[in-house]
Amino acid sequence: MAWNDLTNRQKALDRAIDQCGVKLDLSEKCETKVMRLIGAREEERLFIRERIALRIRTNQLLDKTDRFISETEQMLDSFEKDDSKWRRMGRKLGFNF
Numbered sequence: 001m002a003w004n005d006l007t008n009r010q011k012a013l014d015r016a017i018d019q020c021g022v023k024l025d026l027s028e029k030c031e032t033k034v035m036r037l038i039g040a041r042e043e044e045r046l047f048i049r050e051r052i053a054l055r056i057r058t059n060q061l062l063d064k065t066d067r068f069i070s071e072t073e074q075m076l077d078s079f080e081k082d083d084s085k086w087r088r089m090g091r092k093l094g095f096n097f
Contacts (some may be wrong), residue, residue: 016039017051024056029046031049
């Protein structure tokens with residue numbers, strides 16, 4: 001559900017989920033605690049569940065992206081070191097790479 005498609009109430013609940021201070025997981029206990037803290041009604045339970053799941057998936061994707069970036073940076077550093085090693089070796093042999 002796109003942000004612009006949400007009602008003002010849903011937007012307020014969504015923002016409140018971030019500010020409630022609960023470590024989010026997919027358990028019913030977490031869901032109930034979040035609902036109580038943010039003042040959500042029982043008929044809004046499905047919306048809260050979906051938004052919690054969305055946040056968890058988003059965090060997992062961000063973690064995966066961070067790992068990918070870190071591994072890519074390490075690989076590029078390794079390539080640079082290897083390239084500089086081969087240039088030094090080539091210069092010793094009289095080559096200019």
